[in-house]
Amino acid sequence: xxxxxxxxxxxxxxxxxxxxxxxxxxxxxxxxxxxxxxxxxxxxxxxxxxxxxxxxxxxxxxxxxxxxxxxxxxxxxxxxxxxxxxxxxxxxxxxxxxxxxxxxxxxxxxxxxxxxxxxxxxxxxxxxxxxxxxxxxxxxxxxxxxxxxxxxxxxxxxxxxxxxxxxxxxxxxxxxxxxxxxxxxxxxxxxxxxxxxxx
Numbered sequence: 001x002x003x004x005x006x007x008x009x010x011x012x013x014x015x016x017x018x019x020x021x022x023x024x025x026x027x028x029x030x031x032x033x034x035x036x037x038x039x040x041x042x043x044x045x046x047x048x049x050x051x052x053x054x055x056x057x058x059x060x061x062x063x064x065x066x067x068x069x070x071x072x073x074x075x076x077x078x079x080x081x082x083x084x085x086x087x088x089x090x091x092x093x094x095x096x097x098x099x100x101x102x103x104x105x106x107x108x109x110x111x112x113x114x115x116x117x118x119x120x121x122x123x124x125x126x127x128x129x130x131x132x133x134x135x136x137x138x139x140x141x142x143x144x145x146x147x148x149x150x151x152x153x154x155x156x157x158x159x160x161x162x163x164x165x166x167x168x169x170x171x172x173x174x175x176x177x178x179x180x181x182x183x184x185x186x187x188x189x190x191x192x193x194x195x196x197x198x199x
C-alpha cells in the first residue's frame with residue numbers, strides 16, 4: 001500500500017513556517033518579544049507581511065511553538081535519562097540541567113521571554129498540565145518513587161511535578177544573574193525531595 005506524502009503546497013507551507021520561526025527566534029534573541037519587529041522577521045524570512053500573521057496570529061504564538069518543541073526535546077532527553085537512572089533526585093537535577101542547557105541554546109533574552117510565557121495572562125485558556133510532556137514525565141517518576149516506598153502516599157504526583165517545574169521557572173526568571181544561582185537551584189532540588197519523601 002502506498003501512502004501519499006504531503007502535497008507540494010503543504011511542503012511549501014511548512015518550509016515557510018520554518019523560515020518564519022527561525023527569523024522570529026533570531027529577532028527575539030536580539031530584541032526580546034516586546035520590541036521585536038515583525039517587519040524585520042518577514043524581511044529575513046523573505047515573505048510578505050501578512051504571511052507572518054497567517055502562520056502566527058501574534059508574536060506570542062511563535063513562543064508557544066518554540067515552547068512546545070523545546071518541551072518535547074527536553075522530555076525525550078529526560079525520558080532517556082530516567083530509563084537509566086531510577087533515582088528521583090538525579091531525575092530532578094537532570095531536569096534543572098536540561099532547562100539550563102535550553103537557556104544556553106536560546107540566549108538569555110529569548111529564554112526569559114519563554115519563561116515569562118508560563119506566567120502570562122495572555123496564555124491560551126486550554127493549558128492542562130497533562131498536556132505538558134515534561135510535567136507528565138516528572139509526575140510518572142514521582143509516582144514510580146512512590147510505588148518504591150520512597151515518596152509519601154499523601155503526595156499527588158502530578159501536583160508535585162507542577163510545583164517543581166513552576167518553582168524552577170520562577171527561580172530562573174528572577175535570579176538569572178545571581179552569583180550563587182547554582183547553589184540555590186541545588187538547594188531547590190533538595191527541598192523538593194524533602195517535601196515529597198516518606199517521613
